[in-house]
Amino acid sequence: MxxxxxxxxxxxxxxxxxxxxxxxxxxxxxxxxxxSVDKFVLKTFDANGNLLKEETITKKDLERIDTPLPISKAFHPIKKF
Missing domain, CATH: 1.20.5 (Single alpha-helices involved in coiled-coils or other helix-helix interfaces)
Structure with a gap:
């Protein structure tokens, strides 16, 4: 003790x-x-997992895209540090 x-x-x-x-x-x-995150990187993939498109979107656009898409997608936040 x-x-x-x-x-x-x-x-x-x-x-x-x-x-x-x-x-x-x-x-x-x-x-x-x-x-502080207000932008995201949206990555869309095809059925084989290959990257189709990568674009930067705002938080407001993310709320509209949040519905299920028929393709695979990934959202990566853009942070300050």
Missing amino acids: KKFSKYFGGIYMPYWYGAFVVVIALMLLSYINVA
Whole structure:
């Protein structure tokens, strides 16, 4: 029990606080990055999996295209970082 309290409450506690701040900062950066997406790359494929067309579309166009298409498609978000 002494080892446990040494690493999780003793002299190493500032490192846990630092790790917590780093994790929260990474989560916030990821959230901002995902929320800032306004353009997507639409890739359409044929039945054999070959790339037919690749175009950049906006979020507004994506809502209209979201209906099922008879061809395979993939949407890749364009993120800031």
